[in-house]
Amino acid sequence: MAEVNWKTFMLTALLLIGAGSKAHAVSMNEYTAGKVRSIIDNVVIPYRDADEGERIDRVSRAFLGTPYHENTLVGGINQPEQLVAAFNGVDCFTLLDYVYALTKSDAPQAFLPRLTVTRYEGGRVDYLNRRHFFTDWSQKYPRNATDITASLGAQAVVVTKNLNLKRDGGEYVPGLGGIHRQVSYIPAAKVTPRVLEELKTGDFVGIYSRAAGLDVSHVGIVIKAPDGVYFRNASPLANNRSVVDVPLRSYLKDKPGIVVLRPL
Numbered sequence: 123m124a125e126v127n128w129k130t131f132m133l134t135a136l137l138l139i140g141a142g143s144k145a146h147a148v149s150m151n152e153y154t155a156g157k158v159r160s161i162i163d164n165v166v167i168p169y170r171d172a173d174e175g176e177r178i179d180r181v182s183r184a185f186l187g188t189p190y191h192e193n194t195l196v197g198g199i200n201q202p203e204q205l206v207a208a209f210n211g212v213d214c215f216t217l218l219d220y221v222y223a224l225t226k227s228d229a230p231q232a233f234l235p236r237l238t239v240t241r242y243e244g245g246r247v248d249y250l251n252r253r254h255f256f257t258d259w260s261q262k263y264p265r266n267a268t269d270i271t272a273s274l275g276a277q278a279v280v281v282t283k284n285l286n287l288k289r290d291g292g293e294y295v296p297g298l299g300g301i302h303r304q305v306s307y308i309p310a311a312k313v314t315p316r317v318l319e320e321l322k323t324g325d326f327v328g329i330y331s332r333a334a335g336l337d338v339s340h341v342g343i344v345i346k347a348p349d350g351v352y353f354r355n356a357s358p359l360a361n362n363r364s365v366v367d368v369p370l371r372s373y374l375k376d377k378p379g380i381v382v383l384r385p386l
Contacts, residue, residue, distance in 0.1 A: 146247040148234065149196060150207040157184070157209045159230040166224060174225065174385055175324030182221045182343050182354055182365075188212055190356050190363045197249040199297040205247050207237060214341045215256075217356045217365060218326060221343065222266055222385060239264055254295050255285050256328040256338045257305060260383050267326060267383035269306065274320045274382060276312040281305050289334040305330070305337045307379040313371065318351045321382065327353060327370070328381040338381055344370070 165180045172180075191211025197203030212220065223237040239245040242252055243262040253262060260269040272278040285301040286294050293299070307330035308317060321327075323346045328338030342355030345367060352367040374380065 147204040149204045154207050154209040158233045161224055162227055162230045166227060175322050177225050178221060178324035178343060179345055181224045185217060185365045188365045190358050199249060203247050203249045205234065205238060212356045214356045218341055240266060250298055256341055256381065257303060265386055267385050270384045271306040271308060271382045274308060275316045276308045278306040278308050283337065285335055285337060287335045294335055307381050309379040310374040310377050313374055313380060321351060324385060326383040329377050330379040330381055332378055
């Protein structure tokens, strides 16, 4: 791999983000910049003609074993939002951000602009524009995915939720307000072999949450292999604390159900 010219990489990426956008800080270390270049040069570009699922599988495979780190994003109602890219550690949502943005990048310098439109509604870096909820990926523009839950050969349950509003009236994301949304999910008991057959490698799966104000509690990526269907995810469990593959059916044994988004 060619040595990364850090300053040139950052300058080019920042120019691609666009001089007309609202000014914001960018946080990306040299380790991450090197990984971006390596993954795009050695995985994304050589497999540009493969189907999207295969590319998502190959890109996400590069994160297996990455430590689980939560709260890596910077920003809040009283703190300026930063565009953060940190491959040293990921949580379940940032893993999807990075994998999707990498898959859509045709050069290393294109990664930060792609991450911007992946993570933020309208590509505007702002705390309240961040896609805080899994179903934002299929509802907010530019859309990253289509919600295919109801089409997977099982009787989906539709629940009307006020996302972001806690049962006690508080907000998970202060200042965002409530988001009235219908959320479809397939109960875990209905995730039959037929449903598994309909899933594709690269589909994004959210674990449905019964909690007020939330659509899902965890997310990951479907990986179909000869020996079964796996759930690739940044696991916070004490015996993992990293990106791992686990059998999807086993993982769902004590879970309410799944929401499935197919990448665009």
